[in-house]
Amino acid sequence: MAIEVPKTRRGEASRAVILKAALDLFQEHGYEATTMRAIADRAGVSLGSSYHYFPSKEHLVLEFYRHTHELHAVAIAPLLSRERDLATRLRGTVRAVVITCEPFHAVAGSIFSTVANPSSPLNPFGGTARPLRDEVLQLYADVVSGSDARIPRDIAEFLPLVLWLYQMGILYFWIFDSSPGRLRTLEVIDETTDLIVRLISLANLPVLRGSRKRILGLIKDIVES
Amino acid sequence: MAIEVPKTRRGEASRAVILKAALDLFQEHGYEATTMRAIADRAGVSLGSSYHYFPSKEHLVLEFYRHTHELHAVAIAPLLSRERDLATRLRGTVRAVVITCEPFHAVAGSIFSTVANPSSPLNPFGGTARPLRDEVLQLYADVVSGSDARIPRDIAEFLPLVLWLYQMGILYFWIFDSSPGRLRTLEVIDETTDLIVRLISLANLPVLRGSRKRILGLIKDIVES
DNA sequence: ATGTGAATTTGAACACGTTCAACTCTCAGC
DNA sequence: GCTGAGAGTTGAACGTGTTCAAATTCACAT
Numbered sequence: 001m002a003i004e005v006p007k008t009r010r011g012e013a014s015r016a017v018i019l020k021a022a023l024d025l026f027q028e029h030g031y032e033a034t035t036m037r038a039i040a041d042r043a044g045v046s047l048g049s050s051y052h053y054f055p056s057k058e059h060l061v062l063e064f065y066r067h068t069h070e071l072h073a074v075a076i077a078p079l080l081s082r083e084r085d086l087a088t089r090l091r092g093t094v095r096a097v098v099i100t101c102e103p104f105h106a107v108a109g110s111i112f113s114t115v116a117n118p119s120s121p122l123n124p125f126g127g128t129a130r131p132l133r134d135e136v137l138q139l140y141a142d143v144v145s146g147s148d149a150r151i152p153r154d155i156a157e158f159l160p161l162v163l164w165l166y167q168m169g170i171l172y173f174w175i176f177d178s179s180p181g182r183l184r185t186l187e188v189i190d191e192t193t194d195l196i197v198r199l200i201s202l203a204n205l206p207v208l209r210g211s212r213k214r215i216l217g218l219i220k221d222i223v224e225s
Numbered sequence: 226m227a228i229e230v231p232k233t234r235r236g237e238a239s240r241a242v243i244l245k246a247a248l249d250l251f252q253e254h255g256y257e258a259t260t261m262r263a264i265a266d267r268a269g270v271s272l273g274s275s276y277h278y279f280p281s282k283e284h285l286v287l288e289f290y291r292h293t294h295e296l297h298a299v300a301i302a303p304l305l306s307r308e309r310d311l312a313t314r315l316r317g318t319v320r321a322v323v324i325t326c327e328p329f330h331a332v333a334g335s336i337f338s339t340v341a342n343p344s345s346p347l348n349p350f351g352g353t354a355r356p357l358r359d360e361v362l363q364l365y366a367d368v369v370s371g372s373d374a375r376i377p378r379d380i381a382e383f384l385p386l387v388l389w390l391y392q393m394g395i396l397y398f399w400i401f402d403s404s405p406g407r408l409r410t411l412e413v414i415d416e417t418t419d420l421i422v423r424l425i426s427l428a429n430l431p432v433l434r435g436s437r438k439r440i441l442g443l444i445k446d447i448v449e450s
Numbered sequence: 451a452t453g454t455g456a457a458t459t460t461g462a463a464c465a466c467g468t469t470c471a472a473c474t475c476t477c478a479g480c
Numbered sequence: 481g482c483t484g485a486g487a488g489t490t491g492a493a494c495g496t497g498t499t500c501a502a503a504t505t506c507a508c509a510t
Contacts, residue, residue: 007457008506014458025318036497046460048500057497113342118334118400125401173447175343176350184446191443195367198436207430211423222398232487233476239488259469271490273470282467 004053015053018043022060023067030107031061031114055121061111064104066132072100073139086147091193093143094167098185099173105182108175124168133164140164155203155212158219166196214219229278240278243268246291247285255332256286256339280346287347289329291357291399297325298364311372316418318368319392323399323410330407333400349393358389365389380428380437383444391421 021043025034036057040047054060057064077090101108114120121128140160144151151159170192174185203212231237246268250259261282265272279285305319326333339345346353365385369376376384395417399410428437 010505011458035495037495043276047498048460049458051498052458055498092394109343113345115297116341117338120338188443188447190237191439191446195436195439195443202432205432207427207432211420211427214416218413221416222413235476236488260465262465272468273490274488276468277488280468 004055006053011053014045014049018045018050018053019060019063022054022166023064026061026064026107026111027104031110058114058120058122061114062129062132064111065115065122065129068100069132069136072096073135074141075100080142080146084146084148086144086149087194087197089090089143089147090163090197091190094142094170094189095186097167097171097217098182098189101174102182103173105174108171112172112175136167137161137164140167149197149200151200152203154216155200157198158216158223161223162219163196166192229280231278236278239268239270239274243270243275243278244285244288245246247279248289251286251289251332251336252329256335270364283339283345283347286339287354287357289336289338290347290354292341293325294357294361296361297321300325301376301424303408305367305371309371309373311369311374312422313420314368314372316415319395319418320363320411322392322396323414324434326399327407330399333396337397337400361392362386362389365392374422374425376425377428379441380425381447383441384425387422387444388421391417 006015018039018213022034022039025039025042028034036050037047039060040050043050054063075096076093078090079096083089083092104111111140115124115129117123120126123129124133137160140163143163144159146154170185170189173184173188177185179185202208231240243264247259247264250264250267253259261275262272263276264285267277279288300321301318304321305314308314308317328337340347340349340354343347343351345351348354349358362385365388368388369381369384395410395414398413399407404410404412427433
């Protein structure tokens with residue numbers, strides 16, 4: 001089960017060629033339709049070799065996931081360094097998620113369900129995928145902290161986590177979205193990001209103080225699982 | 226792919242014995258660890274016979290799901306006929322969900338991920354599972370309509386759907402909950418159900434009117450996928 | 451050159467979910 | 481009793497993800 005790290009130049013090349021074959025095939029035919037034998041074939045290695053570097057087919061998806069995350073991070077860098085308005089930053093960031101993932105829309109369903117499986121090594125609430133999750137959380141922390149919005153400390157503390165969960169919800173909606181140009185998802189993003197920023201600003205209302213404290217306490221409770 | 230309905234008494238008996246074997250084995254060893262061969266063995270039929278009545282292993286999970294839904298409906302009937310307070314009804318209903326599912330906690334993870342797969346026939350947003358989903362929605366409609374709470378019509382219209390989604394969220398949390406007696410989940414249920422009822426009552430505040438309209442419009446938009 | 455040992459590669463083998471053509475059973479109509 | 485058609489049943493066979501013991505490669509020390 002240990003993830004094998006290549007220890008020679010030859011090993012590095014093998015790992016790379018297997019990974020590239022897998023990413024290409026996932027994109028071309030989807031996750032389930034891509035067989036480990038097909039990956040090995042295209043990579044020009046034997047079936048067993050793939051398992052030397054990737055303990056399972058799911059671990060290849062984890063790399064796929066990391067790949068899209070990096071595309072996403074690159075895509076939003078200009079926006080984050082230019083723009084200061086929180087709603088704009090958030091909208092741009094989440095829009096960029098679905099735009100980045102668009103080439104994989106057809107295959108996203110099976111990948112999502114793999115990721116959602118609590119016993120999968122890919123599950124974002126589990127251990128293996130932790131480094132990647134932390135990167136995404138950091139990204140949303142940057143979205144918030146780089147804005148000129150003044151967020152109460154107690155809210156800011158959990159906002160990245162909430163936004164990350166929100167992004168997953170958007171992705172799940174996007175998977176089902178068959179509208180042309182995925183316009184429905186983009187509309188939902190525009191509406192929800194605005195709504196989120198608005199609700200944050202409302203959280204200071206006296207009448208909402210009680211609920212706010214309870215919600216934050218709840219989140220803290222949930223996180224400490 | 227068509228779901229075969231038994232047409233003789235013999236067929237009915239076979240279907241029943243296969244289903245019972247599957248439910249028992251799922252409960253004993255979990256979904257993935259239960260093989261179709263083991264199900265056929267325990268049922269005393271051949272491997273092929275199982276496929277005559279259930280087109281896939283996943284379809285057996287659908288029956289499993291239906292089974293727990295019926296247990297749940299029976300469990301909350303007394304509460305719903307006795308109690309009128311919305312928070313109490315809601316809390317009791319959602320508590321009953323996790324209590325009903327407790328015997329299956331160990332296997333719930335893989336079942337959940339199967340259900341979450343958009344291309345699975347079990348996906349609640351898809352077609353095959355629609356009758357069962359509608360039953361659950363009706364159940365939450367009863368929880369609301371049988372209470373003495375006065376809910377604005379626009380909110381009441383979508384409340385069952387929202388509560389159903391909320392229930393799925395609770396179940397996902399429960400899957401990860403390893404606290405003794407699953408106490409953490411029960412606490413989260415108590416807190417969130419109270420919060421939901423409180424937020425509904427706050428929705429009439431003038432300052433929240435705008436957000437309320439937008440949220441409801443959003444939900445309407447999403448539902449019309 | 452040669453030997454050594456770790457890294458890498460191989461493909462046969464396993465258990466699984468699923469398919470399907472062939473088989474058996476049942477019983478209404480004669 | 482016989483027949484035929486439809487319902488039910490069977491298990492071999494396929495393609496899949498995964499495992500593993502054996503074979504191969506190769507940098508380095510001798």
